[in-house]
Amino acid sequence: MMEYFHYRYNVLWAEEIPLPEIASRFDTPCYVYSRAAIEHQWRAFDQAFEKHPHQICYAVKANSNLAVLNILARLGSGFDIVSVGELERVLAAGGDPGRIVFSGVGKRADEMERALAVGIACFNVESEAELIRLNEIAGKLEQRAPVSLRVNPDVDARTHPYIATGLRDNKFGIEIDQALAVYARAATLPHIDILGVDCHIGSQLTSLSPFLAALERVLALVDQLAERGIKIRHIDLGGGLGIIYRDEAPPSPQQYAAALRQKLAGRNLEIWIEPGRAIVGNGGVLLTRIEYLKQAPQKNFAIVDAAMNDLLRPALYDAWQEIIPVAVDATGEPLFFDVVGPVCETGDFLGKRRQLAIEAGDLLVVRAAGAYGFTMSSNYNSRPRAAEIMVDGAEAHLVRERETVESLYRGEATLPG
Numbered sequence: 563m564m565e566y567f568h569y570r571y572n573v574l575w576a577e578e579i580p581l582p583e584i585a586s587r588f589d590t591p592c593y594v595y596s597r598a599a600i601e602h603q604w605r606a607f608d609q610a611f612e613k614h615p616h617q618i619c620y621a622v623k624a625n626s627n628l629a630v631l632n633i634l635a636r637l638g639s640g641f642d643i644v645s646v647g648e649l650e651r652v653l654a655a656g657g658d659p660g661r662i663v664f665s666g667v668g669k670r671a672d673e674m675e676r677a678l679a680v681g682i683a684c685f686n687v688e689s690e691a692e693l694i695r696l697n698e699i700a701g702k703l704e705q706r707a708p709v710s711l712r713v714n715p716d717v718d719a720r721t722h723p724y725i726a727t728g729l730r731d732n733k734f735g736i737e738i739d740q741a742l743a744v745y746a747r748a749a750t751l752p753h754i755d756i757l758g759v760d761c762h763i764g765s766q767l768t769s770l771s772p773f774l775a776a777l778e779r780v781l782a783l784v785d786q787l788a789e790r791g792i793k794i795r796h797i798d799l800g801g802g803l804g805i806i807y808r809d810e811a812p813p814s815p816q817q818y819a820a821a822l823r824q825k826l827a828g829r830n831l832e833i834w835i836e837p838g839r840a841i842v843g844n845g846g847v848l849l850t851r852i853e854y855l856k857q858a859p860q861k862n863f864a865i866v867d868a869a870m871n872d873l874l875r876p877a878l879y880d881a882w883q884e885i886i887p888v889a890v891d892a893t894g895e896p897l898f899f900d901v902v903g904p905v906c907e908t909g910d911f912l913g914k915r916r917q918l919a920i921e922a923g924d925l926l927v928v929r930a931a932g933a934y935g936f937t938m939s940s941n942y943n944s945r946p947r948a949a950e951i952m953v954d955g956a957e958a959h960l961v962r963e964r965e966t967v968e969s970l971y972r973g974e975a976t977l978p979g
């Protein structure tokens with residue numbers, strides 16, 4: 563009798579829909595998400611701040627599937643966006659514009675206009691030039707733009723260099739030493755309303771100390787601003803709390819929130835945060851089928867139907883994500899395999915040297931793929947993007963169709979003549 567994979571340790575899937583059933587209904591590769599897991603994580607953050615005034619602005623870039631956004635909107639979540647595309651997705655999913663913060667170093671004029679028109683909660687402004695542009699556009703619309711300045715606190719997040727954002731060398735934010743001057747300028751601008759101070763130091767952080775170091779610097783700035791008559795209502799500490807992929811031991815949302823609450827005790831400051839990965843990362847898997855096994859004296863390959871275009875993290879960051887067979891009745895000797903996709907790049911792998919007892923045709927899951935999985939996927943090698951499935955109790959819903967091959971060239975043209 564075939565037993566079906568279901569989740570172990572840190573993931574909370576109440577559901578037990580057999581993944582082979584999902585694969586045969588929706589085909590592979592596909593992303594499978596759990597509503598229960600996503601809701602559980604959002605609530606964990608929300609409850610952990612207890613009575614301290616707070617706002618959880620989920621970072622849409624981690625997973626922008628409409629069903630995911632809708633689940634969070636129904637919980638009353640805020641959203642952190644970085645483009646007008648993300649803004650429209652949040653609105654389409656029923657998100658409240660009054661709970662949206664807009665981050666990013668390169669906001670275009672049309673993006674600012676649209677965000678002002680729908681009445682977002684706050685722009686996290688990343689440079690003086692952006693501030694000036696926002697003031698002009700808000701003026702044209704006869705509005706005042708709500709603003710935090712994103713400061714770069716020069717704190718080492720101790721994460722992969724590609725996803726560390728809070729060091730002086732990174733492109734993000736305004737150097738904290740210059741922040742006072744930029745706030746003073748902002749205070750003179752007629753169409754800018756100063757609300758807060760923002761920072762985000764990086765992603766997949768596995769210890770509290772960089773968050774606390776950044777918060778201390780931000781609080782010192784808040785005090786200096788108060789001395790100059792500039793009142794700050796909230797601090798936005800960004801996202802970045804890490805998850806378990808392998809053997810990391812990140813703080814829980816409870817530990818994280820408790821540490822922040824302690825630092826903010828006695829201050830009249832709301833805390834806003836922008837977690838992405840920690841809300842959805844462990845709420846999703848990538849389901850893929852083995853096309854071929856290729857065994858050689860030196861090396862074995864499991865060639866699967868998902869590839870770097872579906873899940874880029876291993877190729878881009880050398881990220882390790884657990885890969886396990888769906889069926890747990892495997893017989894046969896486990897061997898070491900590189901699990902690779904069909905894309906024509908040597909860097910196209912999902913995992914290296916994984917000990918697996920598998921056969922061609924078997925299903926595998928890549929775990930912790932709910933964040934930065936589908937959202938970083940591409941059509942490289944003209945591969946259609948995978949389907950996305952949401953498991954909700956005893957039901958599995960198709961929440962984004964697999965792309966068709968025809969959709970890959972819709973809107974393109976050959977030259978006339």
Ligand SMILES: Cc1ncc(COP(=O)(O)O)c(C=O)c1O
Pocket residue numbers: 621624642665666727762764765766800801802803836837838839840933
């Ligand atoms: C400004 C900003 N906020 C929030 C996030 C979300 O980060 P994470 O998914 O690590 O929580 C990011 C990405 O690192 C970001 O750049």
Ligand SMILES: N[C@@H](CCCC[NH3+])C(=O)O
Pocket residue numbers: 623725765766875933934938
């Ligand atoms: N895409 C990255 C995280 C970057 C976060 C965006 N600021 C990852 O998969 O880990």
